[in-house]
Amino acid sequence: MQLSKQQAEQRTDQVYDVLVVGGGPAGLSAGIYLQRYLLSTLIVDKGKARSLWMQEMHNYLGLPPDSSGRDLLKQGKAHYLSLDGDYLNAFVEEATDEGETFALRVRIGRNNPSYVTLRSRYLIAASGIIDNLPTFTDMQNVYDYAGYNLHVCLICDGYEMQGQRVGVFGRNEGSLEVAFSLGWFTSDITLFTGGAFDVSDGFRDRLRTHGYRLEERPLHRFVGENHIMSGVELRDGTLIPLDAGLVSMGSKYHADYLNGIDLEYKGGNLVTDGMNRTSHPRIFAVGDLKVGLNQVIVAAADGALAATQIWRDIRRQEGSRAPAKQSAA
């Protein structure tokens, strides 16, 4: 059920089989499988998932190509709730390993928040990442286009950029490397530094070889209308027309609540085995937060794998949860 603050406070004596941090595609998929394995589950989600940015998902088997992230999450949450899983809109601040259980300190509400501690035997980290965007004085100008034709994911949207005039926005020379992969789809590429970092002579040579342009003047804003970006205006007033943009400025990893637990990371991503178990035997990681491919179809599969391994673990300990058969009189 969708838990209110009061109902969450009543759950503090209970130990869930699994607590899932994050209600994106990875967490919801895990929740659906867990409930179908008769395991008690709570998903805690703070909202504003990365998946909400997906205006249209063109690469998911079985779904029409205009399916939005918003619809996917709505449908996935309804499916999970129909299986009697618990769901709480809240922010997980801290996870503590108590030995047999995890204690999660959870903040409910933004203004005048209250705190509860909820417990589970297993933990699934499904809290994802969020992309860094170019910082302009008017950030609304960036949000107007991000997720439309200002892309953040080459794997998701390279196909859409075929033959287009594309601007690549980076935060350092390394982040601009994505331009060479984008070159698979289009050769009309301008790389923007915004004047924020230097580019080496070797890199400039490679750009020249590929015929890509480098623009190092400071940026002012995107131009366009109805969420379709049509170019970039530089601070000196120059307008550079574009058909699309690709932002490559790194991400923030939503894993602060795990800071008190010793886990293996690669960069900001959690390292897992083939069933998505982390270096801690009772913590699993799924979706964008773990090492792997940041795609919805992978996140959904990740949830299925983690839930199945947790069921196997618990089944081996408990044997069965089927009610005992009445013996014939």
Ligand SMILES: Cc1cc2nc3c(=O)[nH]c(=O)nc-3n(C[C@H](O)[C@H](O)[C@H](O)COP(=O)(O)OP(=O)(O)OC[C@H]3O[C@@H](n4cnc5c(N)ncnc54)[C@H](O)[C@@H]3O)c2cc1C
């Ligand atoms: C613009 C854009 C377009 C994309 N297009 C595609 C596409 O076409 N096809 C495709 O396959 N993929 C696409 N992706 C990638 C896709 O969105 C991700 O791979 C997918 O969302 C990963 O799912 P997730 O469940 O791991 O993370 P998310 O969807 O980000 O969900 C994680 C959830 O955890 C919550 N959370 C984080 N920290 C906490 C906390 N401490 N407490 C409680 N909750 C927390 C977050 O708020 C969020 O709701 C796109 C991404 C973007 C940004």
